[in-house]
Amino acid sequence: MNTFRNRTAIAFGIALALALAASGASATNGYYTHGAGTKSKAQAGAGSANPEEIMELATNPAGITALPESIDAGIGFFMPYRSYESTASQYQGNCAPPGGPANCAFTIGPNDLGSDNKFFMVPFVGMNWKLTDVDYLAAAFYGRGGMNTKWVGGEASFDPDGAPGGAVTVPGTYGGGTAGVDLMQGFLNLSYARKLGDQFSLGASAIFAMQRFEARGVSTFAPYTKTYVESYFATGQPTMPRDLSSNGHQMSYGYGASIGAIWTPVDMFSVAAAYTTKMSMSDLTHYSDLFAQGGGFDMPSTWTIGLALRPNDAFTLLFDLQQIDYTDVDSVSNPIQNLFNCPIFNPSGNVEYCLGGNKGPGFGWDDMTVYKFGGSWKYSDTWTWSAGYSFADQPIRRDQMTFNILAPGVIEQHWTAGFTQKMKNGNELNMSLMFAPNSRVSGPNNFDPSQTIRLE
Numbered sequence: 001m002n003t004f005r006n007r008t009a010i011a012f013g014i015a016l017a018l019a020l021a022a023s024g025a026s027a028t029n030g031y032y033t034h035g036a037g038t039k040s041k042a043q044a045g046a047g048s049a050n051p052e053e054i055m056e057l058a059t060n061p062a063g064i065t066a067l068p069e070s071i072d073a074g075i076g077f078f079m080p081y082r083s084y085e086s087t088a089s090q091y092q093g094n095c096a097p098p099g100g101p102a103n104c105a106f107t108i109g110p111n112d113l114g115s116d117n118k119f120f121m122v123p124f125v126g127m128n129w130k131l132t133d134v135d136y137l138a139a140a141f142y143g144r145g146g147m148n149t150k151w152v153g154g155e156a157s158f159d160p161d162g163a164p165g166g167a168v169t170v171p172g173t174y175g176g177g178t179a180g181v182d183l184m185q186g187f188l189n190l191s192y193a194r195k196l197g198d199q200f201s202l203g204a205s206a207i208f209a210m211q212r213f214e215a216r217g218v219s220t221f222a223p224y225t226k227t228y229v230e231s232y233f234a235t236g237q238p239t240m241p242r243d244l245s246s247n248g249h250q251m252s253y254g255y256g257a258s259i260g261a262i263w264t265p266v267d268m269f270s271v272a273a274a275y276t277t278k279m280s281m282s283d284l285t286h287y288s289d290l291f292a293q294g295g296g297f298d299m300p301s302t303w304t305i306g307l308a309l310r311p312n313d314a315f316t317l318l319f320d321l322q323q324i325d326y327t328d329v330d331s332v333s334n335p336i337q338n339l340f341n342c343p344i345f346n347p348s349g350n351v352e353y354c355l356g357g358n359k360g361p362g363f364g365w366d367d368m369t370v371y372k373f374g375g376s377w378k379y380s381d382t383w384t385w386s387a388g389y390s391f392a393d394q395p396i397r398r399d400q401m402t403f404n405i406l407a408p409g410v411i412e413q414h415w416t417a418g419f420t421q422k423m424k425n426g427n428e429l430n431m432s433l434m435f436a437p438n439s440r441v442s443g444p445n446n447f448d449p450s451q452t453i454r455l456e
Helices: 009-020 040-042 054-058 060-066 219-224 228-233 336-340
Strands: 001-005 069-077 082-084 107-108 113-114 120-129 135-148 155-156 168-171 180-195 198-216 249-266 269-274 299-307 317-324 370-380 383-392 413-422 428-433 440-447 449-455
Touching: 001 168, 040 054, 040 069, 040 383, 040 413, 040 428, 054 069, 054 120, 054 135, 054 180, 054 370, 060 135, 060 180, 060 198, 060 269, 107 449, 219 228
Parallel strands: none
Antiparallel strands: 001 069, 001 428, 069 120, 082 113, 082 449, 107 155, 120 135, 135 180, 155 168, 180 198, 198 249, 249 269, 269 299, 299 317, 317 370, 370 383, 383 413, 413 428, 440 449
16 A cells, blocks of 8 residues: 655646545444544554545544644555355255244255456545644545455355255346445545644544445345235235346445544553444435335444554554444444344234335444554664554354345454655655455355354
8 A cells, every 4th residue: 555645736636536446345343444444444443543645534533733743645556255055955855943844935046156356446535634633634535335246156046945847047146146245335535633732632523424335136035025925914915116127336435534533641651432322324326225214324433542652762552442332323233133023934023024114124234343453663774664463353143144145244453564755855755565464254145044154
């Protein structure tokens, strides 16, 4: 990743245009990135208590009080490798396990697939202004979250229970052809901060968010949607859902805010705290038969606590604790088991538990707590070296495998390194590298518990 600091409006305009044209990405703390700016990413996303770049406003807007007027622009190159494997069904003619026949409605594969789409660009741009000796303003556009999968090939079989005529086998992970999702999330952040003396700063941001989404290959879930079930029980003739799968990309827009503070009681130590609200987003109406609450897909809130220790002028040690509250978003956190209260499975159930209903199933994600450790060494006036490590428990529970083939956000560790080179004209060149070791999670197919699905 490269960052160029330049005080020209041309650089800002070029980077903004590039950011607006960016493609979707697959992030690594669930579907959030491990850091915002290049320096932060080189230190595993830590740095909320030691602001060094404009992009720190994505975590803590109070940090802009420590920065000179400048423009930061950069681009990240991200290469995720995702795969899933499903074993053969073990029912062999007996489709009546505890829980009822509905639990083995269909089998995925056995498949062993890798996702296409392995290269993404993630740009950002930011600019800040010193209004007075104590008042500061900044603006930035950046991507912070996303998920992209494309599963080509594979097959699914329906009613693998030895019924007359045998199982029906159809192509695609879910039997609807090539499956996957494309989610891109971008943010326009306008921040104001003020110094309250030499030791304390407060900041706040107004955040405008946008997201672009597409789902493919999930049309076989049509009988489990609120549209289908409600019309069938009302008229005896089901209405096929139109807003479930393969409706192309749709944009969604919304807003939120953040607040933050930094306290530096002595030069060698700082502490920070920040909170970003949930982003209230417009509904994805083209996928109202897929997501809970008729296409609701807000963005989760986050909070961060950070520490910075500077034992001397050369070394800085950092620690950030970040919480991502995926349970804020029903479409992300509702468990797939909600679907089994849909009347298609449970005659005494409620249509609001079907796909698209107010209590419809989601991906069953838990909240994430991320621990970030970073540090830097100022080797000379022109060279600074950085490194970091972060870890977290991935958000996917082992009883939530079936839908999470679409969104296998199972990464738990990040190893990072980078450098800063200060040039003679005062500009900076920054680079960071991140490696996320392989991570796996496995559990039963929710529609055929005798089958194991592994996400990797």
